[in-house]
Amino acid sequence: MSTLHDTTNEVLTLAAEHFKVPREHLAPDDDFFKKLGINSLQALDLLTRIEQHFHIELPDYELQGVSDFRTLAERIQSRL
Amino acid sequence: MLDLSQYNSLGDALRAALERWPDEVCLIEADRDRENLRLTYHQFKDAALPLTRAMQDSGFAGGTRAAILMTNQSKWLISAYAIFFAGGVLVPVDYKLSAAEQIKLLRHSGAEFLIVECHLWRAMTQAEGFGDLRTRVVLVTEAPRDADLAGAKRWEEFKDSRDPVFVARERKDPACIVYSSGTGGRPKGCVLTHENYLEQCIALTSLYPFWPGVRYLSILPTNHAIDFMVGFIGPFTCGATVVHLRTLRPEFIREAFTKYQITYMALVPMVLKNLEKGLRQRFEELPKGKRVMLNTLIGANRLLTRSRPRLKLSRALLPQVHKAFGGQMRALFVGGAFTEPATLQFFYDLGIQVGNGYGCTEAGTAITLNDFKPFRADTVGKPLPGMEIKIINPDSEGVGEVAVRSKTLMSEYLDDPEMTAETIVNGWMVPGDLGRIDASGHLQLLGRKKNMIVTEEGKNIYPEDIETYFEGLPVKELCVFAANYLWPARTMVGEQLVLVVHPEAAQPVTAGIIANMAERNRRLLNYKRVSGYLEWDRDFPVTASMKIKRAELAEQIRQNHERSAVIPL
Numbered sequence: 001m002s003t004l005h006d007t008t009n010e011v012l013t014l015a016a017e018h019f020k021v022p023r024e025h026l027a028p029d030d031d032f033f034k035k036l037g038i039n040s041l042q043a044l045d046l047l048t049r050i051e052q053h054f055h056i057e058l059p060d061y062e063l064q065g066v067s068d069f070r071t072l073a074e075r076i077q078s079r080l
Numbered sequence: 081m082l083d084l085s086q087y088n089s090l091g092d093a094l095r096a097a098l099e100r101w102p103d104e105v106c107l108i109e110a111d112r113d114r115e116n117l118r119l120t121y122h123q124f125k126d127a128a129l130p131l132t133r134a135m136q137d138s139g140f141a142g143g144t145r146a147a148i149l150m151t152n153q154s155k156w157l158i159s160a161y162a163i164f165f166a167g168g169v170l171v172p173v174d175y176k177l178s179a180a181e182q183i184k185l186l187r188h189s190g191a192e193f194l195i196v197e198c199h200l201w202r203a204m205t206q207a208e209g210f211g212d213l214r215t216r217v218v219l220v221t222e223a224p225r226d227a228d229l230a231g232a233k234r235w236e237e238f239k240d241s242r243d244p245v246f247v248a249r250e251r252k253d254p255a256c257i258v259y260s261s262g263t264g265g266r267p268k269g270c271v272l273t274h275e276n277y278l279e280q281c282i283a284l285t286s287l288y289p290f291w292p293g294v295r296y297l298s299i300l301p302t303n304h305a306i307d308f309m310v311g312f313i314g315p316f317t318c319g320a321t322v323v324h325l326r327t328l329r330p331e332f333i334r335e336a337f338t339k340y341q342i343t344y345m346a347l348v349p350m351v352l353k354n355l356e357k358g359l360r361q362r363f364e365e366l367p368k369g370k371r372v373m374l375n376t377l378i379g380a381n382r383l384l385t386r387s388r389p390r391l392k393l394s395r396a397l398l399p400q401v402h403k404a405f406g407g408q409m410r411a412l413f414v415g416g417a418f419t420e421p422a423t424l425q426f427f428y429d430l431g432i433q434v435g436n437g438y439g440c441t442e443a444g445t446a447i448t449l450n451d452f453k454p455f456r457a458d459t460v461g462k463p464l465p466g467m468e469i470k471i472i473n474p475d476s477e478g479v480g481e482v483a484v485r486s487k488t489l490m491s492e493y494l495d496d497p498e499m500t501a502e503t504i505v506n507g508w509m510v511p512g513d514l515g516r517i518d519a520s521g522h523l524q525l526l527g528r529k530k531n532m533i534v535t536e537e538g539k540n541i542y543p544e545d546i547e548t549y550f551e552g553l554p555v556k557e558l559c560v561f562a563a564n565y566l567w568p569a570r571t572m573v574g575e576q577l578v579l580v581v582h583p584e585a586a587q588p589v590t591a592g593i594i595a596n597m598a599e600r601n602r603r604l605l606n607y608k609r610v611s612g613y614l615e616w617d618r619d620f621p622v623t624a625s626m627k628i629k630r631a632e633l634a635e636q637i638r639q640n641h642e643r644s645a646v647i648p649l
Contacts, residue, residue, distance in 0.1 A: 033606040040537065040606070041354050044329055060327050061151055061199060065178060067606060 002080060008073035011050060015069065018049050028070040050076060081290065081318035084282050089249035089274040091164035093317050098125045098161075101319035104292045109154040111326040113335060117154050121319070124158065130239030131162040135193065137240055138217050142167030142247040145257065146193035147186055147215070148303070149173040149200050152324055155221050155235065156302045157312055159195045167247025168193075170256045172303035175200055178605070179207035188267045189257050189494065192216045195235060198223040205230045251275035257494055258305065260441035260540055269494030270441050279487040280444040281313050283464040287449055288344065288411060288435060290318035295408075297336055297345040298324045304538070306346045306415045309445040330358060337406035346413040349423070350536040352434070356423050359401075359430075374398075382429045387454050394431020401430050411435050415446065416538020418525060418572030421457035428455050437461050438523060440511045441540075442503065444488030448523045459522035469523055470508070471516060478516040481529050483508045514570075525572055531565040531630060533575035535607045543577055544630075546608055550579060550600055554593060557582045557620050559628055560610060566634050567643040576611035578646050580637065582620060589615050598649050612646040 002010070008028050016023040019036045026035065032043065040063075047058055050072075056079045066072050082100065087093040098106075102122035109117040119127065132140075140146070146163045148170065150156045163170050171189040173182055175197070183204060186194065194215040196204070201220045204210055218232035249255075255274040259267060288310070290296070298311040315322050323340045325332060328351070336342065347355075363374060381397050384390060391410065395402045402409065411433040414424075419436055427434045437449035438460035447469060450461035463469050467486040474480035485508045492500040503509055512530025515523055533541045543560035550558055563569075563576045579597065583589050594613075601609050616637065621629040 031602050031606075034602075034609075039350055041328065041330070041350060048329055048331070060329070061175075064176060065605065067602070 002077075004073060004077050007054075007077045007080070008070055010053065011069050011073045011076065014049055014053055015046055018046050026069065028073070029068050031067045032069060032072075033067050054080065056080065081285060084278045084317060087278060088251050089164070089167075089253065090255050090277055090313065091161075091167065091246070091249065093278065094161055094164060094313075095246065097121065097317050097319065101292055104319050105321045106316060106319075107154050107157060108321065108323045108340065109326065110323065110336060110340075112329070112332050113339075116326075119154070124161070128158045128161040128165065129244050130241060131159065131235075132165045132244035133240040133242055134238045135162060135168075135217070136166055136244055138193075140166050140168060140193060140217075142249065143169060143253075144193065145169045145171055145189055145191040146195065147171035147173050147189060147191035149175055149182060149194065149196040150221065150301075151175050151197060151326065152298055152301045152307075153197075153326055154324055155195075157316075157322070159219075159235075160302070160312065163193075164255070165244060165246055167249050169254045172256060172258060172308065174259070174303050175301060176605075179203040180209055183207060183209045183213055185259050185267055185269075187212055187214055189259075189269060190214075194218045195221070196232075197221050198227060201229070201232060202227075249274055251278070252491070254491065256308075258303075258441050266496070266499070266545075267494075268441075268496075268499070270490040271492050271494050272444070272490050276444055276488045276490065277309070277313055279466060280309055280446070281317060283466050283488070284309060284446060284449070285314055285318065286465055287451060288314075288413070290315045290320040290344075292319035294318070294320040294343045295340050296320060296322050297333075297340065297342040298322055299328055299333060299351070300346055300348065304416065305439070305441055305445045306413060310344065310346050310413055330354060334404065337404070337409065340406070341408045342406050343408055343410050344413065345409075346415065348416045348536065348538040349414060349419040352412065352414050352419060352427075353423055353536070356426050359404075360426075378429050381431055385428070385431065385455070389428075389431070389433050389452050389455065391431065391433075398431055401432075405432060413437075415439060417534045417536055420573060424457040428457065437464075438482075438513075438525065440509075442490050442509055442511070443484050443486065444490075447484045447486065447488070456522055459518065459524045461523065462521045463523075469517065472510065474516065479514055479526055480516070481510055482513045482515045482523065482525075483510050485509070527568060527570045527572065528562065528564050528575070531562050531634070533562045533564070533577060534572075535575075536573075537607060539607050541577065541608060546577060546579075546604070546610065549604055549608070550597065553581070553596055553600070555581045555583050555589075556585070557628075559620060559630065559633060561630070561634060561637075563611070563643060563646070566637055577609070579610040579613040579649075580616050580633070581613055582616045582618070589613070594649075601649050610649060612648040614641060614646050 012026045062075050098121045106121045106124050107119045146168050171191045198220050219235040219238050220232045221235040251274050254271045256272045257269045296315050300307040325336050377397050381394050413435040424434050437446040439446040447467045448461045448463050470483050471480040472483050514527040514529050515525045546560045559580045561578050563578050621632040
C-alpha cells in the first residue's frame with residue numbers, strides 16, 4: 001500500500017500535469033488555490049482527475065477547508 | 081400555483097401545497113449519476129411529519145429556533161418543512177464556514193435544535209468553542225453505525241408516528257434568521273418574516289412561473305437565499321419538482337440537465353462562467369465549416385431575439401446547444417454576486433435566458449430582475465412588482481447610492497437594534513452599492529460604496545471581520561479595507577482586500593512580520609484572504625472609544641498612496 005509520502009507525490013504530479021505547470025514548482029505545503037491560481041471549481045476538476053487515478057470516490061465536501069496538497073493527500077490516503 | 085396572499089406563514093402555504101399535489105413528484109436527490117431518492121408531495125409529508133412530532137415531544141414549540149447545517153440534499157427540505165409545520169424559526173447555516181465560525185453563529189442565533197450532517201458535526205465536536213454550544217437537541221444525518229455522536233441523536237431514527245400539531249404563525253412573525261456575514265466580528269443575523277418570503281415568492285413567480293412538471297436543478301446549498309426561494313418555496317408552492325444534485329462537478333451537472341429534463345437552475349457567477357468556458361471550448365473544437373455555420377446561426381438568433389426571447393425559435397435554430405442543456409431549459413438564475421455583461425450576452429445569444437438581478441440578504445432574494453423586454457446585459461433589470469428603488473444624492477450623471485424599500489425587507493438584525501437603525505432608515509435600506517436608474521427604469525450597478533466585497537461565489541466579505549484573523553500580529557495597529565473602497569473603481573468584478581499595517585515606532589515591516597502575515601493569510605479560507613498589504617507610518621485616527629475611524633483613515637490613505645503601493649502577499 002502507498003505511504004502518505006507516495007500519495008502526496010502522486011497528487012503533486014497529477015496537479016502539475018492537469019494544470020500544466022512544472023512538477024518541481026509544486027511542494028506539499030503549497031496552497032494550491034494560490035500557487036495554481038485556480039478557483040474552487042477548478043479544484044473540483046483536479047479532484048475528478050485524482051479519483052480516476054486512485055480509483056476512489058471523494059465527495060465534494062472532502063475539499064472543504066482544504067487548500068494545501070499535503071492535507072488533500074491525507075484525505076485521499078484515508079480512503080485508499 | 082397557490083394564491084400566497086391567502087396564507088399567513090411558510091408552514092401554512094407548504095402544508096396546503098402538500099395536500100394539493102399529493103401525487104406529483106416534489107423532490108429528487110441525485111449524487112453524481114446515482115439517484116438516491118424520489119418523493120411525491122404525499123411521501124414528502126410522510127417523511128417530515130414524524131420528525132415534527134418527535135421534535136415536539138422534545139419540547140419544540142412555536143417560535144423555537146432550529147438550525148440546519150447541511151450540504152445540498154433532500155433532508156434539508158424535509159427538516160425545514162418539519163420546523164415550519166411546528167411554527168419554528170429556521171436558522172440556515174452555511175456549511176462552507178469553518179466549524180468554529182458555525183459554532184459562533186449557532187450561539188448567536190439562540191438555536192435550541194440543530195440538524196446537521198455527520199461530517200460537519202464531527203468537525204464541530206473537534207473545533208474551538210464546541211463546549212460553548214447551547215443547542216439542546218442535535219440531530220445528525222447519515223451517521224455511520226459505529227460513529228460517536230457526542231450526545232447527538234440520529235435524524236433517521238428521530239421520529240414518532242403520532243400526528244404532530246400544526247402551529248400557526250402570523251405574517252409578521254420571524255420565519256428565518258439568515259446570516260449575511262459577520263463571522264469574524266459582529267454577526268449580522270437578518271430576521272426575515274413569513275411575509276418577507278411569501279411576498280418575495282409572489283414577485284419572483286410573476287416573472288418566472290413554476291407549475292407541476294417544471295423541474296428545478298438545485299446545485300447551490302439551500303442555505304443560500306436564492307436556492308431557498310427558487311429551489312424550495314417557489315417550486316413547492318406551485319407543485320413543481322426540485323432535483324438536488326450533491327456535487328458541483330460540471331460533468332454531472334451536464335448529465336443532470338438531460339437526465340432530468342431540467343427547466344430552471346440557479347447558480348453563482350463562477351459556475352455560470354465555467355459553463356460558458358466549457359461551451360466556448362467545445363465551439364472552438366468544431367471543424368471550421370461547422371464553426372462558421374454555428375456562428376451564423378448564433379448571429380441569426382441574436383437578431384431575431386433582439387426585442388424579446390423566442391424560446392421555440394432559438395431551440396429550432398440551435399438544437400445541439402439546447403440539447404446539451406437537456407432540451408427543456410427555460411432559464412438560468414444567477415445571483416449572489418455581480419455577473420459580467422459579456423457572460424449574460426453569450427448565453428442570451430444562444431437562446432438561454434439568464435435571469436440576472438440585484439438583491440441582498442437583508443431585502444430577500446431579489447429586488448430587481450431582468451424582464452427580457454428587451455434583454456439588457458448591462459443592467460440588473462427593473463424592480464420586481466412590489467419593490468421600490470431610488471438613488472440617494474445622485475451626481476450630474478445620475479449616479480448615487482442605491483436604496484431599496486419593499487415588503488421583503490427584513491424586520492431587524494437579531495439582537496442588534498443599533499445596526500438595524502443604521503441599516504434601515506424610514507423603511508429604506510441602503511445595501512452599499514453605487515448605481516443609476518436609466519430612462520427605461522433599469523438599475524445599472526457601477527461600483528461599491530460600502531467597505532465590503534462580494535466574491536464570484538456570492539460571499540459577502542466585510543473587511544472588519546477579517547481583521548480578527550490578523551490580531552496578535554507584532555505591529556502597532558492594523559486595519560483591513562476593500563481595495564475599491566480605498567481607491568474607488570467603477571467596477572463590480574475582481575474585488576480584493578488590503579491589509580493596512582502600522583508597524584511599531586520607527587520599525588519597518590520586517591521579513592518576520594511578512595511571513596507571519598502570509599501564514600495567517602494562508603490559513604484563511606481562500607475567499608477571505610487579503611491580496612496584499614500596505615505599510616502605513618502614522619497613527620490611525622480613532623474615536624473616543626478607540627475605534628478606528630475607517631472613513632477618515634481611508635481618506636488619508638487615498639491622499640498618500642496609489643493602489644500600486646499595495647505589496648502582494
